[in-house]
Amino acid sequence: MDALKLDLSHYRQLLKQYIDTQDESALYEAEQISKRSxxxxxxxxxxxxxxxxAxxxxxxxxPENIQHSMSFLLEVMISYGLAxxxxxxxxxxxxxxxxxxxxxARMQNTLLSTVKPEVEGFDIGVVSVPANQMNGDYHHFIHHTDGTVxxxxxxxxxxGIPAALCMSMIKYAMESFPSEHKNPSEILESLNRVVERNVDPSMFITMFYALFNPAASTISYSSAGHEPGFYYHAADDTFEEIRAKGVVLGVTDTAQYRQYEREIHVxxxxxxxxxxxxxxxxxxxxxxSEEVLEVIKSFSHLPAQELVESVYRHFEKLQDFHLRDDFTLIIIKKDV
Amino acid sequence: MNLTVDVQEQENKAIVLLAGEIDAYTAPKLKETLLSLTEKQGNKVEVNLEQVNYMDSTGLGVFVSGLKSTKENNSELKLVQLQDRVYRLFEITGLIDVIDVDKTVQGGY
Incomplete structure (x- = not known):
């Protein structure tokens, strides 16, 4: 402990000043002593x-009785001192x-880091912001050798922390799957078994997995109870919810996931x-959700990265810059 | 916001009335109560969510733990009278296919 001695003569001088004058400035100085102490x-x-x-x-x-009263006070204060x-x-x-x-948190960022792929003919934007120090959301891109993503x-x-640890497990489980094994339904079924066996009963994971084929302009996907995304049809300027049926990962070991496919138009x-x-x-x-879509639409003329960042800033501001939950948004645009 | 948990116990049966919000702050208390009921062999537990206007994913975690506990203890869990927003969570997560969820009618055994 670097206990500095309290300056007795300074204290005595201040105390005297206050007793003589009841001057406010002495009280102010007393407060400073308290902080420094x-x-x-x-x-x-x-x-x-x-x-x-002093x-x-x-x-x-x-008078002796005042001295005794001070010793008494000292005794009374002992427990406060300990506290x-x-x-x-x-x-x-x-x-x-x-x-x-x-x-x-820094280690998590390194472990779970992912690189947004550059794909010709498409523009991809990503934003993922944790509500607290550690992010319970996760996104990842794998650029396969055949050009699919x-x-x-x-x-x-x-x-918090348990969620983050769990995410690292998922990432390494996914990386251990053989590379020819990349169908969304198969991946979710395998992962479901990993999570079911290894994770605490009250913990589970929602996941959307897509295999994006830029050359064919198609995307196939499956969902394990994940919040549905949206598809924007440029032709008639409408949004459609991307519904995919499937239970969250880690609840039953026999879960099956349907796989869907759609074409992406200019x-x-x-x-x-x-x-x-x-x-x-x-x-x-x-x-x-209509409001979320309106906001996305209002920024949709921007390049994908600026688009997602503008949407994030809009909602960050709306919630007084205090996120209640981790926020992740990915937008893939097919260039005109 | 807070959550009130009111339990009415009968023989082999319990009705849990919830009111308020289920989130990371209120979930631990709910979990404790719910598991103490589903851990009783053969108990039929009905949870009424009519007065629950907000639930986040932590709440789902509580009911999933409850479900797993029913399997170990041969008990039953049923959720009744869910508000639309809460029901939607069970729908999206696919949990309506594994947990007994009755949206509108107060079910009896």
Whole structure:
């Protein structure tokens, strides 16, 4: 402990000034002493001792009964002193935990990092922002050698550190699948078994998996209970919910996932997201998904990356810059 | 917002009345109550969500734990009278196919 001695003569001088004049400035200075004492880990007992010494300095003939009362006060304050010490210890260990979490968060970012693929004829934008330090949302791109791109968007139910650890497991499970094994339905069925066997019963994962074939302009996909994305039809300027049936990963070991396929036309957009986007709130009011689509539409003239970032900023502002849930939005535009 | 959990227990049967919001803050309390009921062998547990106006995915986690516990303890779990927004969560996540969810009518056994 770097306990600095309280400056007795300064204290005595201040105390005298206050007793003589009841001057506000002395009180202000007393407050400063109090703050500095906490900063320098000066114990409560020492402050009271200093007060007694200062008092005896100012009044050499201090009545004995006042002196006794001070010893009494000192005794009464002992438990407070101990509590303060405990508080300081806790504060230090909390700082340690905080810095460990930020190390873990950085490690998570490295482990789960993914590179947005460059695909000719398409424009892809991605934004993923955690509500707290660690992100329970996950997205990943795999650029296969045959030119197809695997796209994963997932949300771990259960937030914070356990969710993040779970996501790392998922990522490595996916990477261990053989490379010819890339059909969305197969991937989800395999992952479901991994999650079912290895994860706590109250934890499960929603996932949307798509295999995007830029050369053929098609996308095939399956969903494990994930928040549905949207498809924008440029031809008639409408949005359609991308519905795909399937239960979340990790609930039953026999789950089967249907696979769907669609063609992507010029000017169309594929919008993938997590419930942090659709469950935005303005005060107590929930944002309807029509509103999300209107916002997307209002920025749809922008390049995909600017588009997703503008949508994010819009909802961040709407929620007073305090996200309740992790927010992930991916938009794929087929160039005109 | 808060969640009130009101349990009416009868022989081999329990009705849980919920009111408020189910989220990360209120879920632990609900989970504790729910599991204490589904862990009783053969118990029939009905959860009424009529007064639940918000539930996030943490709430789903609670009911999934409840479901897993019914399988281990030969008990039953049924959710009744869900509001649209809450029902939609069970629908999207595919959980309506694995959990007994009755949207409108208050079901009895």
């Amino acid at each position: 906490i900063q320098h880990n000066i114990s409560l007992e020492e402050i009271i001792n200093t007060h007694i010494n 008092l005896e300095g100012i009044y050499p003939d201090l 303060l010490q405990e508080f300081q210890d806790l504060r230090e260990s909390q700082l340690e935990i905080k810095s460990e979490i930020s190390v873990a 695997g796209i994963t968007v997932a949300d771990v139910i259960g937030k 000017g169309d957009m594929i919008i993938l997201l997590t419930d942090g986007v659709t469950e935005c709130r303005q005060g107590d009011r929930f944002i309807e």
